[in-house]
């Protein structure tokens with residue numbers, strides 16, 4: 508990464524991909540870390556979303572950024588003198604901007620997944636010869652996940668033999684992937700790349716391991732055309748303007764949310780992108796129910812399952828070691844409150860009423876021959892993803908120290924991606940897939 512700026516000079520950032528996720532980075536650069544960082548430019552293919560971000564910046568009391576159409580990306584870097592580019596575009600387009608920024612001698616912070624196929628991944632690794640790319644794996648920065656890493660590294664359960672990991676996306680959050688570009692595998696890589704990449708990265712980081720061999724099974728069981736089989740499909744194409752969607756708990760009503768209406772409904776005229784498709788509309792090419800078996804270079808193995816249509820949201824991960832077992836259970840919400848079913852994850856109810864959903868985090872150490880010990884966890888700070896976003900941006904933009912090595916490189920991004928790609932390949936061919944057959948990670 509680039510050397511720090513001399514005193515008095517701020518680091519100059521440009522961001523490409525001004526959708527929902529960009530809001531977090533824009534606020535972190537232009538407001539939270541404004542002493543050291545400066546947001547000089549924004550680029551996107553959609554001018555309405557670009558303008559929406561500048562209105563938001565002004566509302567936050569920050570200076571507006573220079574706005575560029577995406578095809579002027581390289582000119583933007585030259586004209587604004589950006590030092591680092593933040594990439595928050597649709598997954599299948601990350602590589603284009605990572606490669607252009609590296610070619611222009613800039614550093615890169617990219618959202619996960621780093622890209623969506625092995626060939627593009629290889630091009631990024633070949634171009635990132637001096638470690639200029641960071642992948643924004645924010646889950647590493649969650650206090651419970653940091654604690655797991657510290658405990659495992661301390662040898663508290665000895666050598667890790669295996670991991671058992673289950674992740675549940677509920678019928679609000681899981682459903683959201685079937686309304687948007689994510690439902691198209693060519694755009695997102697499917698949930699094993701787009702979503703499980705976080706989980707695969709955590710395991711790589713927790714174990715200090717690289718994946719070698721992957722077997723998987725998966726299918727689209729619940730969303731898409733399965734909706735008519737299970738009696739959920741109400742037969743409309745998109746929510747906005749469809750009377751059939753009025754009482755559908757799976758419907759996202761963009762017009763009821765000023766932020767979403769501004770970013771998406773008000774931007775449709777420029778690219779025709781629909782953010783509120785019926786989750787049961789035909790054409791989804793991704794899976795919603797996936798089982799994966801991974802063998803690692805340390806000798807450990809992992810059984811993993813992702814369900815995208817669960818009644819509650821959270822995860823359980825268990826580590827079996829030569830000196831005991833460590834179990835993490837996180838309930839993000841124990842059910843989906845029907846009043847927020849048709850919102851995006853984290854949306855608040857209008858008015859003062861709190862949703863009835865409950866959550867809890869439990870980390871338990873089971874040593875041999877002794878009763879289990881409950882491990883005390885720091886309470887999750889406020890902010891996106893249980894405080895993980897703020898902790899991550901403090902390192903990325905604020906110069907905070909990173910003793911746990913949470914900042915992920917392009918090689919880390921590749922290792923997480925390749926687990927998902929090998930799983931996708933295994934689903935397609937019905938056989939176990941060697942990761943090195945997709946790309947040799949040196």
Ligand SMILES: NC(=O)c1ccc[n+]([C@@H]2O[C@H](COP(=O)([O-])OP(=O)(O)OC[C@H]3O[C@@H](n4cnc5c(N)ncnc54)[C@H](O)[C@@H]3O)[C@@H](O)[C@H]2O)c1
Pocket residue numbers: 523524525526527528529550551552553556577595596597598600618619620643644645701892
């Ligand atoms: N780590 C996390 O917790 C987290 C959470 C949400 C999203 N993300 C990631 O952030 C990225 C953006 O997701 P989002 O939810 O904001 O999606 P989004 O659809 O809201 O935004 C994507 C933006 O990219 C733009 N875009 C599309 N094609 C482009 C191109 N060729 N060139 C330039 N811009 C283009 C779109 O116009 C849109 O503004 C994704 O990679 C996603 O995986 C990460």
